[in-house]
Amino acid sequence: VTRTQYYTATSIDGFIADEDNSLEWLFTADRDNPDAPEDGAANRFDDFFAGVGAMCMGATTYEWVLDHDTLLENPQKWSGYYGTTPCWVFTHRDLPAIPGADITFVRGDVAPVHAAMTAAAGGRNIWVVGGGELVGLFHDQGLLDDVFLGIAPVFLGGGAPLLPRHFAADVLELVDMQRLGGFVNLHYRVRH
Ligand SMILES: NC(=O)c1ccc[n+]([C@@H]2O[C@H](COP(=O)([O-])OP(=O)(O)OC[C@H]3O[C@@H](n4cnc5c(N)ncnc54)[C@H](OP(=O)(O)O)[C@@H]3O)[C@@H](O)[C@H]2O)c1
Numbered sequence: 001v002t003r004t005q006y007y008t009a010t011s012i013d014g015f016i017a018d019e020d021n022s023l024e025w026l027f028t029a030d031r032d033n034p035d036a037p038e039d040g041a042a043n044r045f046d047d048f049f050a051g052v053g054a055m056c057m058g059a060t061t062y063e064w065v066l067d068h069d070t071l072l073e074n075p076q077k078w079s080g081y082y083g084t085t086p087c088w089v090f091t092h093r094d095l096p097a098i099p100g101a102d103i104t105f106v107r108g109d110v111a112p113v114h115a116a117m118t119a120a121a122g123g124r125n126i127w128v129v130g131g132g133e134l135v136g137l138f139h140d141q142g143l144l145d146d147v148f149l150g151i152a153p154v155f156l157g158g159g160a161p162l163l164p165r166h167f168a169a170d171v172l173e174l175v176d177m178q179r180l181g182g183f184v185n186l187h188y189r190v191r192h
Contacts, residue, residue, distance in 0.1 A: 002118050003145040004126040006135045006163070007048050010149055015159035016130055021064060029152040029182070036181030041150065044185065048148060052085060053124025054117040058134040059091035060160070066096070075099040086120050088113055090134055110137045132161040139165055144190050147172070153182040 009026050010016050018025055030041060057065075069077050078101045086102040089095065090113075097103055106113050117126045128135050128144070138144045147163070167190075176187040 002053070002121050002123060002125055004114065004128060004138060004143050005048075005052075005146040005148060006128050006130070006144060007045075007148040008130050008150070008162070010151055010162045011154045011156040011159070012151055013155045013157065014162040015156040016132060016162055017060075017064075017160040018156050019158050021060060021160065023064075023068075025154050025156060026152055029154050033181035033183060036183065040180045041183070044150070044180070049082075049127070051125045052127045053121030054086050054088070055082065055127040055129055056088040056090065056113065056117060056134070057129035058131045059089065059093065059095060061130050062089045062091070062095060066098070071098050072096060075101065086117075088117060110134070110143065111141055114138065114141075114143050130160075132163045135163050136165045139163075139167075139190070142192055146175075146190065147186075147188040149184075149186045149188075150180075151184045151186065 008016050009023075011025070017023055066072060069081075071078055075098045078098050082101075084102060086104070088104045088106050090107060090110075091105055092107055095105060097105075104116075114126070128138055135144060149162075171191055172188040173191055174186065175189050176185075178185045
């Protein structure tokens with residue numbers, strides 16, 4: 001059965017990017033994580049991504065990926081990261097497509113997009129990459145099943161919110177927790 005999953009890194013105070021939309025704080029924290037097993041974070045992502053059959057993200061995240069990985073100049077990098085996994089990008093604008101990548105631009109209600117992603121996922125899971133408000137739109141319609149957090153030992157004081165919704169304690173079931181050097185990884189299941 002397809003599960004809809006938010007997998008992200010976050011600061012302790014709940015931001016997934018700083019106020020300049022930068023992730024340098026995360027890369028620095030990853031590099032300065034000497035107690036962590038080598039490739040621990042990469043292996044955790046690979047295990048997660050092996051279960052993913054469709055993915056989606058908001059426009060800021062897409063533009064960050066385009067820019068950070070110079071994907072318009074190096075489009076083959078996309079398949080290096082994500083294989084042939086179909087991706088939906090939520091935007092009101094005409095954003096550039098990455099040549100050869102299976103990307104669909106959509107807007108508005110997430111429910112019909114969720115149905116299309118479920119059909120495409122073929123029984124595997126849906127990864128909602130972010131940002132937090134987009135994940136919140138899925139949760140508003142009862143469509144979010146799991147939250148996987150990699151908490152970096154960092155406070156940012158502001159930035160892009162992790163998940164700007166109210167979840168009471170009885171909504172989230174802690175399924176797993178793991179220490180990876182200075183990072184803490186948490187897996188919560190959303191009770192419907
Ligand atoms: N720490 C991590 O692991 C991690 C993970 C994911 C993302 N990030 C970073 O976090 C930041 C997230 O940025 P963000 O909070 O701005 O979120 P975002 O979801 O990436 O982008 C928000 C934008 O997406 C578009 N959008 C969202 N929902 C839409 C809908 N239903 N219909 C049409 N358009 C919609 C809108 O853009 P337009 O109206 O302008 O088109 C909106 O302003 C980025 O910098 C990203 O790189 C970090």
